[in-house]
Amino acid sequence: MEDVRLSKSELNSRVMAILLKAGLSEFQAKSVADVIVAGEADGAKSHGIYRLDGVLRTVKAGKVNPAATAHVDSSETSAIVKVNAGGGFANPAFELGLPQLVERANKFGIAALVINDCTHFSALWWEVEAVTRHGLACLAMCPSYATVAPTGGSKPLLGTNPFAFGWPRSEAFPYVFDFATSVAARGEIELHRRAGKLLPEGWAIDPDGNPTTEPEAALAGAMLPFGGHKGSSIGTMIELLAGIMIGDLTSSEALDYLGTTTLAPLHGELVIAMSPQAFAAGRTGDPFARAEMLFDAIVGSGARLPSQRRFTARQKSDAEGIVLTAAETEQLERLLDKGLDAVA
C-alpha cells in the first residue's frame, strides 16, 4: 500500500465514521473528529489520528461516556462559565461553553470557562485559537494522569499538564504557544517506542529513579518536567488551578480512576479569556498595535514565533491535502472495519 493524499474533509469523514461506529453520538463525534483532523493537518502528529486508538480504548473500557450531553452549569451573570461534560469528551463541552465565555469576557474584561467531568486527550491550541478568533487573549490548562516526577523526586505525581496561550492578531495567525509542562508530551515517548528510537537524554527516569533513554523504561518510570524546578512548579500550579480549584481530579486521582495510562484521562479543564482592550483602557497605546511591534522585533531578531511551523503545515494541508502513510491508512481501515473490536 502506498501513501495516500486526502483533503481535510475526506479525512474528517473517515474519522467521523470510525467514531460513530465506536458508539460516539453525533455531538461527541463531530468535535472529537474536528480536533483530531486539525492535529493531523497541522503536523501535530502526537495529537492527530494516532489518538484514535486511545479514544476507542477509553470508550471500550467504559471510562468515557460516548453519548454524553454536556450542559451549562452556572448562573447567567457570573464571569465563571461552568460546563459539565457529563463524563464525555472535553471538546464538545468546550464548544458549548465558548459563546458564553466570549460574551462574559467582553462584558467583564475577563472570564473563565470551567469544564468539569471531561475526558481530555487533545492539543490545547485548539481551545486558545478558538478564543483568539473573538479578539480575546486566552490561557488554557488541564491536568492529565500522573506520569511526571516533580524535580528532585522519583515518583510520578504530576501529569504532563499542557499549558497554552493565545493572543489575537487581525492580519496574521494568532500568537500561540502550547506545550506539555513535561519535557515532552507523553505521546512523543510512545511515538519513539513505536519507531524503535531512543529518547533524548534528560526526558525520563526509570522505575528506580535512574535517568533513561529507553522508551519502555520511561513509560514504566516517570517523565521529567521541562526546565527543571520551573516546569515542575508550573505543572503543580496546573494541578492546583485546573484540578483542585475547579473541584475536579488531580493527575494522581485521574490515574487512580483510570487504573492505566493507556486510556484518555477524565478530569477538568480551565480556559481563561481576557480582553486586551478592557485591560489597557485609559492607558496610552493600542495593545494590539504594541503587540505587533513586539512580534516584529522577535522575528526581526532571527527568532521564530511559536506555532509558525504548525501554521505553515496547516497552509500546506489546506492547499495540497494531508498525506497518510500506508500504516496510517491501514490503521483507519482497521478501526472502521472492526470498531471497538480493533482495540484491546
Ligand code: NDP
Ligand atoms: P512542542 O515542544 O512540540 O511545542 C511547544 C510549543 O513551542 C509549540 O507552540 C511550538 O510551536 C513551539 N516551538 C517549538 N520550537 C520552537 C522554536 N524553535 N521557536 C519558537 N517556538 C517553538 O510541544 P509538546 O510536545 O510539549 O506538546 C505537544 C502537544 O501535546 C501540545 O499541543 C499539548 O497541548 C499536547 N498535550 C496535551 C495533553 C493533554 O492532556 N490533553 C498533555 C500533554 C500535551 P510549533 O508547533 O509551531 O513548532
Ligand code: PYC
Ligand atoms: O501527550 O502527554 C500527552 C497526553 C496525555 C493525555 C493526552 N495527551
